[in-house]
Amino acid sequence: MVVALYFYGLSNAGGAERMICQLANALDLRGFTVHLVSWDAEGAQTFYPLRSSVSWHRLGFRPGARDKLRRTRALASVLRKAGARALVGFVMSGDKTVYAAAKLSGVRLIAAERNSPSMYRLRYSALQRRISFASLRLCDRIAVQFTDYMAGYPASLRSRMEVIGNPVGSADTLARPGVSSADGRYTLLAAGRLDPLQKRFDHLVQAFAAIAERHRDWDLRIVGGGPQEDELRKLIREHSLQDRVKLEATTLDIFKAYSEAHLFAIPSLWEGFPNVLAEAMSHGLPAVGYRGADGVAQLIEDGASGWLAEGLHDPQMLAVELSRAMGDASERVRRGSKASLAMAAYSPEIQYDRWENLIRTCLDGERV
Structure with missing residues (x-):
């Protein structure tokens, strides 16, 4: 099964950058053919490790309406040529070209929300919120990170939501919060x-x-x-x-x-x-x-x-x-x-199972 993952840039050391690289690697290990797409410049490097078998398409970015059209066409072309059946988009609210490319290429679209919905209230105007929520109606499924977050979206979106936390691995070495360091501090x-x-x-x-x-x-x-x-x-x-x-x-x-x-x-x-x-x-x-x-x-x-x-x-x-x-x-x-x-x-195995199930049920109704 071919799946594409989108985030606008992968060179920095942020939480979304880490999560999309981890998800790409996990899906690759589970037998998916994974294509990663971003607006990074050609030659950019990810901050976080990425398996060599994951294809990374760096499509570039220039400001202006003309480049939006170019990016829409370029992303749609990548999706078609790759034979992708689903596109998982991380933080898509700021770039409507991703929605347009998904519709042009005919893939299923899954939004991976990486913030609490309070962000829309804290950072967006009322008009921007309406536009963002209207765009989410174009998605087949929406992944949110906590059950509490669902109430922060319009009721019309909640039926297509799935709760998936981030993977948290167990620690090799635990902290000792009650014992000072060797210097007594x-x-x-x-x-x-x-x-x-x-x-x-x-x-x-x-x-x-x-x-x-x-x-x-x-x-x-x-x-x-x-x-x-x-x-x-x-x-x-x-x-x-x-x-x-x-x-x-x-x-x-x-x-x-x-x-x-x-x-x-x-x-x-x-x-x-x-x-x-x-x-x-x-x-x-x-x-x-x-x-x-x-x-x-x-x-x-x-x-x-x-x-x-x-x-x-x-x-x-x-x-x-x-x-x-x-x-x-x-x-x-x-x-x-x-x-x-x-x-x-939040063990990684549990969270990646949820991602795999979300993708498969979105496409075929098949659960792992």
Whole structure:
């Protein structure tokens, strides 16, 4: 069975980029013929590993209406020549050329939503929301990441929705959240794209600054890159925390960072299925985030696997929960253990089974 997967670009180290590469590899191993399509330039390289048997079509991108027509034709041509029967599109709401190409080529179209539906309210105008939801009506099936998310879409779309979480593997080395490092210090870890609108690491720096004097044996480590880096470095200097807050570049060896940390923090305004949070929890790290943040509140169970701060916009509320967690080693151990157990529900085999079933039932009504 031939299937195509689309995402606009695969060179960066984001969650959607990781997931589409993982799904392409998994489907390839399960006997699918997989074609990956993006608007990357010829010669681009993926940040995440991709099996050599997966065909990657880099179709290029130029701004303007004329290039939209070219891309529509190019994508439709790839789908026809490959003999694809289904196209799984990741984050298609910003580019209607994918919908047009799918219809021109006659393939079944599956939308893989990578954000909570609250994104449409937080970032889109009312008109843009209507257009995006109308476009989703062109899809045969829609994959969302949590059951809670279905209620955020028009009722007319819900019958074609399937809930599929991201795959979360078991950890080889678990964190020890109650035991200090050899130097007697503890690490509060955060990771992700340094983005001021969604990820909001400035909230975390402000929260840590508010409690740093109270928890002198703790340091903050933020792993990632992005447009907020200069702002964050300035904020760190303003609070005189250069010796205790470190910004580090994105790494493929993030698992080592999880196993070395003692607590995980995620200050996001919203998420889809936050990979870094799920992976940290699978490593036995308890986590702290905002109760009002979609994707965060679905993974962190307050009082069981972590701590949820009230609201969504106040770093001081985040500081309150961080301080509670940083000051209670036995609770970190207890909640970290529950966090690891909770992530077993998202084992890769279970999630890839769901993807395979979704594709097969969309095409033939056949379940694995």
